[in-house]
Amino acid sequence: MSNLKKLEFNALDITDNNYLTWILDAEIHLNAMGLGDTIKEGNVKTEQEKAKAMIFLRNHLHEGLKTEYLTVKDLLNLWYDLKERYDHQKTVILPKARYDWLHLRLQDYKSVSEYNSAMFKITSQLKLCGENVTDKDMLEKTYSTFHANNMLLQQQYRERGFTKYSELISVLLLAEQNNELLIKNHQAPPTGSTPFSEVNTVTNNDFGRGRRFGRGRGHARGCGFGHGRGHKYRNFSNFKRKPHHQKWTKNEEMPKGNMMGQRVESICHHCGMKGH
Incomplete structure (x- = not known):
């Protein structure tokens, strides 16, 4: 119980x-x-x-x-x-703790935080078994296990003369964080490179189709129903021109090509039609 x-x-x-x-x-x-x-x-x-x-x-x-x-x-x-x-647990744990301390290397860990955690775990076991580990020992262990590509950086940290392991690890953690930020900024897309949304794409496609079928805006553009600029005045004779001030009524026949005429109230000054 x-x-x-x-x-x-x-x-x-x-x-x-x-x-x-x-x-x-x-x-x-x-x-x-x-x-x-x-x-x-x-x-x-x-x-x-x-x-x-x-x-x-x-x-x-x-x-x-x-x-x-x-x-x-x-x-x-x-x-x-x-x-x-x-x-007797001391005689069991101590050899393992000594082995882990001997093979502890900064370069074997993906982050400074993981290395720091392993460092304190091993040193705590050593201290429980009666072996004292000083800040000098921890500093030297960290300096001597830098990756070979960071030898210049390791020498710079040595020259700063840290006396406490906590001071060195704080600087390393800060440097690691700044390095991650630089990498993220480098990989981020430049300003203005974000593609347009799908809504804008659909709108542009509709506008393109509107120009083809005579719904585009502009000077005399889209009034005809031909394809291309060379046909914009070709089909004018098929419709009765009305004064620009005259409007279509419900009883009058609407042009067959302009199915959207009832939705637009403005009248074209060139052809007298609505729906451009």
């Missing part, structure tokens, strides 16, 4: 996969509660304070571990029993 009380951090797994992080979390929370000395030899804490620390630790144990250590009532005994049982 799982703990009903809300845990401050993950309980110690019986498979010992999270012992190193668990022991660190336990020490930090006990110190925050003012009970950090209860897990140290020769402490002068009261029995009540030791009992509070004992309840806190047992609450953050797997149910199987609680059962196995049910008879252990002394806080220090419980603490050292768990340490003796799981402290």
